[in-house]
Amino acid sequence: MKKGVLLVNLGSPDSPEPKDVKTYLDEFLMDPRVIDVPLWARTLLVKGIILNTRPKASAKAYKKIWWKEGSPLIVLSERLLDKVREQVNYPVALAMRYGSMTIKQGLQELVDQGCTHVKTIPLYPQFAMATTETIDVKVDELVAEFFPKLSIERTPAFYKRPDYIEVLSRSIAEKLEGLDYEHILFSYHGVPERHIRKSDISNGNCKMNGKCCFKKRSPQHEFCYRHQCEITTVNVAKQLGLKNGTYSTTFQSRLGFDPWLKPYTDRTIERMGKEGIKKMTIVTPAFVSDCLETLEEIAMEGEEIFHEVGGKEFTVIPCLNDRKDFAQVLANMINEWALNPKQSPSSQAATVEEM
Incomplete structure (x- = not known):
């Protein structure tokens, strides 16, 4: 063998x-x-x-x-x-x-x-x-x-292996060192809400309200993308010692008119800029390699949106890539x-x- x-x-x-x-x-x-x-x-x-x-x-x-x-x-x-x-x-x-x-x-x-x-x-x-x-x-x-x-x-x-969380957190901490920021956005690739329901092995227990994402040891979490994204953010925030209110989870990219996972990254960037956030940092933990979605959609289009609504400093943290x-x-x-x-x-x- x-x-x-x-x-x-x-x-x-x-x-x-x-x-x-x-x-x-x-x-x-x-x-x-x-x-x-x-x-x-x-x-x-x-x-x-x-x-x-x-x-x-x-x-x-x-x-x-x-x-x-x-x-x-x-x-x-x-x-x-x-x-x-x-x-x-x-x-x-x-x-x-x-x-x-x-x-x-x-x-x-x-x-x-x-x-x-x-x-x-x-x-x-x-x-x-x-x-x-x-x-x-x-x-x-x-x-x-x-x-x-x-x-x-x-x-x-x-997503919740200790060594993965440690490395992801370290990659973020290295870029945050000496950086003055007001909010960290954890932006994950979006999927239609129906994908979450189709992957739900609990026979309909998923309510798509975010609450069931945080139930401990639920078997449906093995295939729940939303849960896994939310918990990735929680564990990294804990590792980094981030304060509540200084970070949030959003979802980027969508196609068609069906409802996708919310909140949307682009609209969140726009809203926070209008609310007075001047210094934003974004990390994209759904991707391990920088690609079109991180280098163009986030680093270019996202920054443009932020500056258009009054934001000043927009920092995109690279993916894990070939670390x-x-x-x-x-x-x-x-x-x-x-x-x-x-x-x-x-x-x-x-x-x-x-x-």
Whole structure:
């Protein structure tokens, strides 16, 4: 039995040109776990409307943040891969859920090295239907079709691992040192409210009012994205010693007219600026790699909104990216599994308190 690990991130267009952005958006938005409506409606929306209007605008946004080496998300993920490999004695490959760096290629790379047991690690601290679940489903499909002898071990959301919270808190503290700020916004990627309900394993106990997010030891929290975001904020705030009222949780990015998780980041930035907040800091813990959503939507558009309403200082804290200590967190997850594969990763490592 030879073990291997596949790290999986979101993905990126091959270039910031409209044709490549269109190809990427087509694959991404046609995923039924991203836009979870019937195929005919999804096809009409994506191929009939979005792909005829959005690629040019998105390409302009990608061009603003594109690096000489390529897509920031891809480059940073590859750098992270190198650092993880330095800290483990098992084959580790990298793949993207969307784009040309496919999961099939990543699995094949491990199989070619003789791996028969593969641990997949979605690079998302919090579980969501449109992130972690779609990776798990895609892996299952590929294994059934192309790698029937391959054994797969999934990784639970790692949002409350003590080592992850410690590293995330440290990355924030380093940027806050000497910084004069009035409010810290913890901005997470948004999802439609219906995604939370579809992931609810409690048969309807989720009331979407935020209260059940803070119930201790509720089994539904294992798949509740909103809970996991809220608790990430709580645990980091506790680690940093932040005072109540100096930080809050919001959700960015939304598509269509259905209700998404609230409060919205852009409207919160605007409201706080109008209320007199002059110095704001933003951290984006749903992303481990800086990408379009952090570098353009937050760092550029968010700052513009803040300045337009009277804000003065707008500081965006980088994602964990390729930090060596974050690579060590992933290495810890790998080594825990490799040393005792029959024990679930969530039970091997202690977790921080939910409140």
